[in-house]
Amino acid sequence: MPTTTHIDGFGPLSMTTPTTTAELAQVVRAAAAGSTALYPVGGGTKLALGTPPTRSGQAVSMHGLARIIDFPARDMTVTVEAGITIRELRDTLAREKLRLPIDVAHADRATLGGIIAANTSGPRRYGFGTLRDYVIGISALNDEGNEFKAGGRVVKNVAGYDICKLLTGSLGTLGIITQVTLKLRPLAEEQAIISLACDADKVEQILANLHGSRTRPICLDLLNRLAARRVFEQAHLPVPDAAWVLLVGYEGNADAVSWQVQQLVKEVGILAKLEARVDFTAQPLWDALVEFADRPGDELVLKSSMLPSAVATFCLNADRDGAALRAHAANGIVYGHWSADATLDCAAETLKRWRESSGTIITRCHSEWKRTLDVWGPPRNDAWLMREVKAKFDPKNIFNPGRFVAGI
Amino acid sequence: MTSAATTATAPKLADRMRAIVGPTNVLASPSDLVVYECDGFTIEKNKPDVVVFPTSTEQIVAIVKACGELGVPFVPRGAGTSLAGGCLPIGGGVMIALTRMKRILEVNYRDRYAIIEPGVVNLWLTNHIKPNGYHFAPDPSSQGACTIGGNVATNSGGPHTLKYGVTVNHVLGVELVLPDGRVVQTGGPHEDNPGYDLTGVIVGSEGTFGVATKAWVRITRNPEAYRTLLGVFESVDDATNTISEIIGAGIIPGALELLDSLILQAVEAAFRFGFPLDAGAVLIMEVDGLDAGLDQDAERIVEIAKRNNAREVRRANTEAERLLLWKSRKQAFGAVGRLAPSYCTQDGVVPRTKLPEILRFIRAVGTKYNIRIANVFHAGDGNIHPILLFDERDADQVKRVLGASHEILDECIRLGGSVTGEHGIGVEKIDFMPKLFSPEDLAMMVRLRSAFNPENRCSPQKMLPTAGACIEQSKAGRHAAM
Ligand SMILES: Cc1cc2nc3c(=O)[nH]c(=O)nc-3n(C[C@H](O)[C@H](O)[C@H](O)COP(=O)(O)OP(=O)(O)OC[C@H]3O[C@@H](n4cnc5c(N)ncnc54)[C@H](O)[C@@H]3O)c2cc1C
Ligand SMILES: Cc1cc2nc3c(=O)[nH]c(=O)nc-3n(C[C@H](O)[C@H](O)[C@H](O)COP(=O)(O)OP(=O)(O)OC[C@H]3O[C@@H](n4cnc5c(N)ncnc54)[C@H](O)[C@@H]3O)c2cc1C
Numbered sequence A: 001m002p003t004t005t006h007i008d009g010f011g012p013l014s015m016t017t018p019t020t021t022a023e024l025a026q027v028v029r030a031a032a033a034g035s036t037a038l039y040p041v042g043g044g045t046k047l048a049l050g051t052p053p054t055r056s057g058q059a060v061s062m063h064g065l066a067r068i069i070d071f072p073a074r075d076m077t078v079t080v081e082a083g084i085t086i087r088e089l090r091d092t093l094a095r096e097k098l099r100l101p102i103d104v105a106h107a108d109r110a111t112l113g114g115i116i117a118a119n120t121s122g123p124r125r126y127g128f129g130t131l132r133d134y135v136i137g138i139s140a141l142n143d144e145g146n147e148f149k150a151g152g153r154v155v156k157n158v159a160g161y162d163i164c165k166l167l168t169g170s171l172g173t174l175g176i177i178t179q180v181t182l183k184l185r186p187l188a189e190e191q192a193i194i195s196l197a198c199d200a201d202k203v204e205q206i207l208a209n210l211h212g213s214r215t216r217p218i219c220l221d222l223l224n225r226l227a228a229r230r231v232f233e234q235a236h237l238p239v240p241d242a243a244w245v246l247l248v249g250y251e252g253n254a255d256a257v258s259w260q261v262q263q264l265v266k267e268v269g270i271l272a273k274l275e276a277r278v279d280f281t282a283q284p285l286w287d288a289l290v291e292f293a294d295r296p297g298d299e300l301v302l303k304s305s306m307l308p309s310a311v312a313t314f315c316l317n318a319d320r321d322g323a324a325l326r327a328h329a330a331n332g333i334v335y336g337h338w339s340a341d342a343t344l345d346c347a348a349e350t351l352k353r354w355r356e357s358s359g360t361i362i363t364r365c366h367s368e369w370k371r372t373l374d375v376w377g378p379p380r381n382d383a384w385l386m387r388e389v390k391a392k393f394d395p396k397n398i399f400n401p402g403r404f405v406a407g408i
Numbered sequence B: 001m002t003s004a005a006t007t008a009t010a011p012k013l014a015d016r017m018r019a020i021v022g023p024t025n026v027l028a029s030p031s032d033l034v035v036y037e038c039d040g041f042t043i044e045k046n047k048p049d050v051v052v053f054p055t056s057t058e059q060i061v062a063i064v065k066a067c068g069e070l071g072v073p074f075v076p077r078g079a080g081t082s083l084a085g086g087c088l089p090i091g092g093g094v095m096i097a098l099t100r101m102k103r104i105l106e107v108n109y110r111d112r113y114a115i116i117e118p119g120v121v122n123l124w125l126t127n128h129i130k131p132n133g134y135h136f137a138p139d140p141s142s143q144g145a146c147t148i149g150g151n152v153a154t155n156s157g158g159p160h161t162l163k164y165g166v167t168v169n170h171v172l173g174v175e176l177v178l179p180d181g182r183v184v185q186t187g188g189p190h191e192d193n194p195g196y197d198l199t200g201v202i203v204g205s206e207g208t209f210g211v212a213t214k215a216w217v218r219i220t221r222n223p224e225a226y227r228t229l230l231g232v233f234e235s236v237d238d239a240t241n242t243i244s245e246i247i248g249a250g251i252i253p254g255a256l257e258l259l260d261s262l263i264l265q266a267v268e269a270a271f272r273f274g275f276p277l278d279a280g281a282v283l284i285m286e287v288d289g290l291d292a293g294l295d296q297d298a299e300r301i302v303e304i305a306k307r308n309n310a311r312e313v314r315r316a317n318t319e320a321e322r323l324l325l326w327k328s329r330k331q332a333f334g335a336v337g338r339l340a341p342s343y344c345t346q347d348g349v350v351p352r353t354k355l356p357e358i359l360r361f362i363r364a365v366g367t368k369y370n371i372r373i374a375n376v377f378h379a380g381d382g383n384i385h386p387i388l389l390f391d392e393r394d395a396d397q398v399k400r401v402l403g404a405s406h407e408i409l410d411e412c413i414r415l416g417g418s419v420t421g422e423h424g425i426g427v428e429k430i431d432f433m434p435k436l437f438s439p440e441d442l443a444m445m446v447r448l449r450s451a452f453n454p455e456n457r458c459s460p461q462k463m464l465p466t467a468g469a470c471i472e473q474s475k476a477g478r479h480a481a482m
Helices: A021-034 A086-094 A112-118 A163-167 A200-211 A225-234 A254-268 A279-294 A308-321 A344-357 A383-393 B010-021 B030-036 B057-070 B122-132 B148-154 B198-202 B236-248 B261-271 B291-307 B319-330 B332-336 B352-369 B395-414 B430-436 B439-452
Strands: A003-007 A010-016 A037-041 A057-061 A068-070 A077-081 A135-141 A147-151 A176-183 A190-198 A219-224 A244-252 A273-278 A300-305 A324-328 A333-338 A359-364 B050-052 B074-077 B094-097 B104-108 B113-116 B171-177 B183-187 B211-218 B225-233 B255-260 B281-289 B312-315 B342-345 B372-378 B386-390
Touching: A003 A037, A003 A057, A021 A037, A021 A057, A021 A135, A021 A176, A037 A176, A077 A086, A086 A112, A112 A176, A135 A163, A147 A163, A147 A176, A147 B439, A163 B198, A163 B439, A190 A200, A190 A254, A190 A279, A200 A219, A200 A244, A200 A254, A200 A308, A219 A225, A219 A308, A225 A244, A225 A279, A225 A324, A244 A254, A244 A279, A254 A273, A254 B291, A273 A279, A300 A344, A308 A324, A308 A333, A308 A344, A333 A344, A344 A359, A383 B198, A383 B439, B010 B050, B010 B057, B030 B050, B057 B074, B057 B094, B057 B171, B057 B211, B104 B122, B113 B122, B122 B148, B148 B211, B171 B198, B183 B198, B183 B211, B225 B236, B225 B291, B225 B319, B236 B255, B236 B281, B236 B291, B236 B352, B255 B261, B261 B319, B261 B332, B261 B372, B281 B291, B281 B319, B291 B312, B319 B332, B332 B372, B332 B386, B352 B372, B352 B395, B386 B395, B395 B430, B430 B439
Parallel strands: A010 A057, A037 A057, B050 B094, B074 B094
Antiparallel strands: A003 A010, A068 A077, A077 A176, A135 A147, A135 A176, A190 A244, A190 A273, A219 A244, A219 A324, A300 A333, A300 A359, A324 A333, B104 B113, B113 B211, B171 B183, B171 B211, B225 B281, B225 B312, B255 B281, B255 B372, B342 B386, B372 B386
16 A cells, blocks of 8 residues: 655655565665665654755655564574564563663654664663664665675674674664664663752762762663653652752662662762652653653754763753753763744754754754754764765665765 | 785885884884784784884874875784784785874773773773772783774673673774874764764774774773672583573673683693582683672572582682682683693684583584584673694694684584674684675675775785685694683
């Protein structure tokens, strides 16, 4: 059944849904022959990422390629097709008490290929890293419609170049990811999340204390008042009445988690109002924290990278900009979310200011705004080498052309 | 295609190099060059025309530009501990030795990174930051000698990779001099720089993309405590089942090392730890992290080991006992010298649950070729290191060792694994690449290399097979390893 879709305001594009790699290969070959563009679509939850398309072409839904190929649970790896939804993957792994410890909003729609292409991450990245640490094998279709692979199915392997890393975060510009092998982690036996409500003048002190803490948090998310309200309301919990809320997460065996909760109270108890949620009572807050990444009401979302030590100052300054602010504080990543009241002028002005002290990109805004706003920011000094890699992988420029950094 | 310097051009090449780095930083006499004709892989040898010891990125830029003008190849070299022939100067040319670029440029504890020059020895960094309770997580057994530049190039592992990951998981950015002399910085101390993860592909590129002149690496806090257990098993199968069950129970130990009976004899003779000589295998099982959770994990490990017929499970009760245990493990290779005049260590990987199968296979191959094979390896990762014992003065034994090695690696592939978990492809395993990868896969790897190293003047004929570059191996090296 032929369908059409729009991508980031561009379209209509006809969309095809191949159900085998061979069918997908035909689609790629046809595009290559006509030098028309190909736009891979996973769950479609993040198609607005990047610069809007400008070249006519074809959208390709990955939903038909969603099989589980091999799940040797005792080896703690899984090989699946890229169109599988994160929900299905998660449920499959959970049956063997395993998981991919990457936080993904809208798990019932987002696909594995989509989160790898977009390099999705969330609050647990402090404890568990990002997708580059878990993708150990990958297959993709190249510009000629031929499938190629890199890595393998074992957790330790240095044979050949690690093209898994290159495709992770490539936003679909180097080929269409068809199959992935992941390294897995056990589900945590116990979890806890502690909220620390405090005033502005305590934020840096608490973060510095936590940096040297005897405990080993796996999440250190800092929320301003607006963000805290959204997260706690979503979790159906009373909203802490404070300018800033720090959410500290722990996972591990029961002894380790309960010791850490008590230890944290000792270490920072006098600096903030603490509230601990352990085991299943922590779940709603975890879920809300993950889903906060992508809320329906958001009109503008900026993402900034900086050193972790700069986060407190940055956030305190940015608090005036009217955004719901959330930082993965120990990773130096800050997100600002604006809802309906955002204007283009205001966005341009904020973007300029944020870029003075951080690397900032736009992860969501109106498609029309992107005519004025620079989505990716100034190219870094390795942009030419990225273009070189793109030119070697996709000489006809058919995969998501023009959507990524540096005109890639 | 580039060619080696001839007797006519070599002096000119050396002069060019002296002009760039000064006469004290150049070696060109045949007797000096002998040291550089091979690395830890000694089967293939070839002298470079000249060895240069630059002290700055600018000098390296000038060196590679000169190589370009003169049309000679070059190869980077760290400490030369590669076990795969990564430093072999195929076609001669210039060897760029990075051992004089050895400064730790910055350590930032608050933001948990360090910036180092490539010649910094792995253990120096850890020793430097130890007083503050930090370490550099990748810990190859060669860490007292190998350089971080070499670790970055080979994506090194070590006993602690099961829990902490390999080198690539700890590298945030790289400064690289490309073969045409352009300098690029990929990544850096900030996370999530937009664009391709070029750092991720530079790590593990085995010196074929350019010369790494700086690296931003993550530093890791030391674990608060350890529990170290020694499980004694009647059979290798019981030991490997224990490994799978520990991990299946959701426990990720800091290290899980297996020693079989042959290696136990050597180690016991050397260190007198008190290993039972009649055991089929022992497992060193160490959990680390917060003191609070460790007893719970340790108790479960003991339970699992007992359930899998462990004859006994001992605990290292003091730090001294723990250190002796680790010493026995880490110096196991030294002890192998007691078993045979020569030995050759292989590096293969199988899915963890295939360990019993591959170990049975190794035993059978040993019998078939009449070669004794000892095993001591990172069992938690499925990364095997069979040590083939022989006498290199006996040509027939050498041939049998090579035959046995190849059969073992082929079996790793058949079981769904890989021919190298940490030592790399280099020149040693180049013939296995077409067995692991299809022509399409290899073609994409060539495309990637051509973005960095289009003329293949940097480390030519490494990692990726090229038509007609097949190496005939007739001698097995006396490798130290693992
Ligand atoms: C710069 C950036 C910022 C982000 N910020 C946020 C954020 O603030 N909050 C948040 O929750 N998430 C964020 N993400 C994460 C991410 O957008 C989504 O979680 C993920 O993309 C959802 O998957 P999907 O299947 O819906 O992908 P889609 O929305 O369908 O596709 C996303 C992108 O991946 C490509 N793609 C999809 N499938 C494939 C495939 N098989 N092969 C190749 N390419 C493919 C698409 O062409 C598209 O460019 C961000 C990602 C990026 C790159
Ligand atoms: C006793 C012993 C034990 C070992 N144990 C382990 C182990 O546990 N785990 C493990 O992974 N390996 C191990 N190895 C292998 C070896 O030590 C590692 O591969 C190590 O990372 C090599 O570092 P090096 O400085 O000696 O590099 P070299 O041997 O000098 O070079 C290795 C490769 O890297 C390239 N290279 C070096 N420096 C640079 C640079 N700055 N820029 C670009 N390319 C460069 C070279 O061209 C070559 O291809 C062991 C070796 C020995 C001898």
